[in-house]
Structure formats: structure tokens, C-alpha cells
Amino acid sequence: SAVISQKPSRDICQRGTSLTIQCQVDSQVTMMFWYRQQPGQSLTLIATANQGSEATYESGFVIDKFPISRPNLTFSTLTVSNMSPEDSSIYLCSVERSRDNEQFFGPGTRLTVL
Amino acid sequence: SQKIEQNSEALNIQEGKTATLTCNYTNYSPAYLQWYRQDPGRGPVFLLLIRENEKEKRKERLKVTFDTTLKQSLFHITASQPADSATYLCALEGQTGANNLFFGTGTRLTVIP
Numbered sequence: 457s458a459v460i461s462q463k464p465s466r467d468i469c470q471r472g473t474s475l476t477i478q479c480q481v482d483s484q485v486t487m488m489f490w491y492r493q494q495p496g497q498s499l500t501l502i503a504t505a506n507q508g509s510e511a512t513y514e515s516g517f518v519i520d521k522f523p524i525s526r527p528n529l530t531f532s533t534l535t536v537s538n539m540s541p542e543d544s545s546i547y548l549c550s551v552e553r554s555r556d557n558e559q560f561f562g563p564g565t566r567l568t569v570l
Numbered sequence: 571s572q573k574i575e576q577n578s579e580a581l582n583i584q585e586g587k588t589a590t591l592t593c594n595y596t597n598y599s600p601a602y603l604q605w606y607r608q609d610p611g612r613g614p615v616f617l618l619l620i621r622e623n624e625k626e627k628r629k630e631r632l633k634v635t636f637d638t639t640l641k642q643s644l645f646h647i648t649a650s651q652p653a654d655s656a657t658y659l660c661a662l663e664g665q666t667g668a669n670n671l672f673f674g675t676g677t678r679l680t681v682i683p
Contacts, residue, residue: 460613489670498659499614499673514670548613557602557663559671561613 458483458551460562468568469539476535477565479549484529486552489559490522493546502547505532539569573597574662574674582680583650591645591677593660600662603636603643604671608657614673617658618645650681 459482469475479488487506491499502522503511511524525533536543546566550559577592593603602621606614620627620636620643627634633646647654657678661671 498676499671501670501672504670550613557619558604558616559614560616564611564613566611 458485458553458560460549460551460560462547462549462562462565464565465563466566466568468570470570471540473539474535474537475539475567476533477547477549477567479532479534479562481530481551486529488526488532489550489552490524490532490534491548491550491561493548493564495545499548502534536567539567541569543567544569574660574672576658576660576674576677578677579675580678580680582682585650585652585681585683587650589647589650589654589679589681591658591660591679593643593645593674595641595662595674599638599641602663603634604661605632605634605643605645606659606661606673608659608676614659647679652681652683655680 461480463478467475489504490502492502493499501514502517503513503524505511505524505526507526507529521537523535544567546564548561548564550561552559573596575594583589602619604619605617607617608614618627618629618632618634620634622638631648635644643660657676659676660674
């Protein structure tokens with residue numbers, strides 16, 4: 457298994473500001489994933505982050521809005537830029553264990569934008 | 571693009587009964603399908619993975635089937651307990667093959683004592 461922590465666990469932000477969410481894994485992993493879960497909804501993949509390369513974004517998500525860093529094999533950040541109330545959501549990072557393709561998720565960051 | 575649907579948003583069953591959740595998908599043929607459990611305020615937790623060449627997989631009180639012709643997976647919890655109450659999500663590998671996952675809408679299961 458993998459132990460994943462996220463910071464902050466929750467935040468309340470003003471419209472137009474940016475928030476950087478950190479994701480720390482207890483072991484080295486190749487791929488890290490960032491998801492968004494809007495209230496009452498399922499998870500939507502934002503991007504895949506590999507160490508040493510640009511993140512790959514899913515349709516509907518762009519780097520200017522959600523820049524991602526992956527400086528090493530145990531850490532990643534997701535920034536939610538120029539926030540609006542529509543960005544209020546839970547943001548989760550995950551990693552994959554290739555043995556069974558299962559993913560392990562962090563506890564999530566609950567973001568509220570006023 | 572792929573579409574994943576879970577049969578109902580919410581399901582209530584009596585303790586001791588078998589809960590059956592359905593996941594249907596369209597537009598592509600995934601190599602595997604996964605089921606996760608999510609409790610309020612927490613990230614999803616992996617339960618089971620079933621591959622396209624497997625018809626059925628079991629783990630304790632859990633059973634998953636995978637019908638690639640119907641493009642459907644069934645998830646069963648036998649002898650259900652109130653502690654099984656949670657949201658259950660099915661997830662399929664992404665078409666891009668990058669090991670990312672696409673999640674269904676989820677079914678909120680409530681087991682009534």
C-alpha cells in the first residue's frame with residue numbers, strides 16, 4: 457500500500473486568488489494523478505503528473521488554470537489559479553501500484569471559494 | 571469518449587441481505603475494471619480489480635463480475651452489514667492507456683440494521 461498525505465486538508469479562499477495543494481507519498485512512484493470531486497459528484501481526472509516531464513491534462517483542464525509540479529518521485533503540487541466559486545470542490549491526489557493497477561488516494565483537500 | 575454509469579444513485583437494503591450494484595460503460599473496451607469504496611470526507615479505497623479475461627472475482631464477502639459483451643460489471647456484497655454503508659465507485663482504465671482511471675457516478679449504499 458501507499459500512505460499519501462495532502463496539505464492543506466481544507467481551505468476557504470477569496471475569488472481571484474490561487475491555492476497550491478501539496479501531495480506527499482511515503483515511497484517513490486512514477487505516476488501521480490490529480491482528481492477533482494465536485495459536491496455530490498464522482499471523481500474527474502484533472503491531469504497525470506510524471507516526474508521530469510510536463511503533466512498531461514484531460515479535456516477541459518488547462519495548465520494555466522491548474523499548473524502542476526512534480527519535482528521528485530514522492531511529491532507533487534497542484535495549483536488552482538484565479539479561483540472562482542465554481543472551483544469549490546475536493547481535490548485528491550493518487551498514485552498507482554503497478555502490481556494490480558490499483559490506485560491509492562490521499563484524503564483530499566476541501567476547497568471553498570467565496 | 572467513454573461513458574460510465576452506475577445503476578442508481580442510492581440503494582437501501584436490510585442488514586444480512588445481498589447488495590448488488592451495477593456499472594455500465596459504453597464506447598470502448600477496457601482491459602480491466604475496478605471497484606472502490608468512498609466514505610464521507612475521505613478518498614476512495616480500492617476494493618477489487620477484474621480483468622477483461624476474468625468472469626468473476628471474489629474477496630471475502632465481495633464478488634465482482636465482468637461481462638464484456640454487455641459492457642457491464644456487477645458488484646455484490648453478501649451478508650451486508652451497517653458498516654458496509656458507503657458510496658461505491660466503479661472505475662475503468664482510461665483510453666489513453668496512461669494508467670489513469672475514469673470513475674462512474676457512484677452508488678450510495680445504506681444498510682439498515
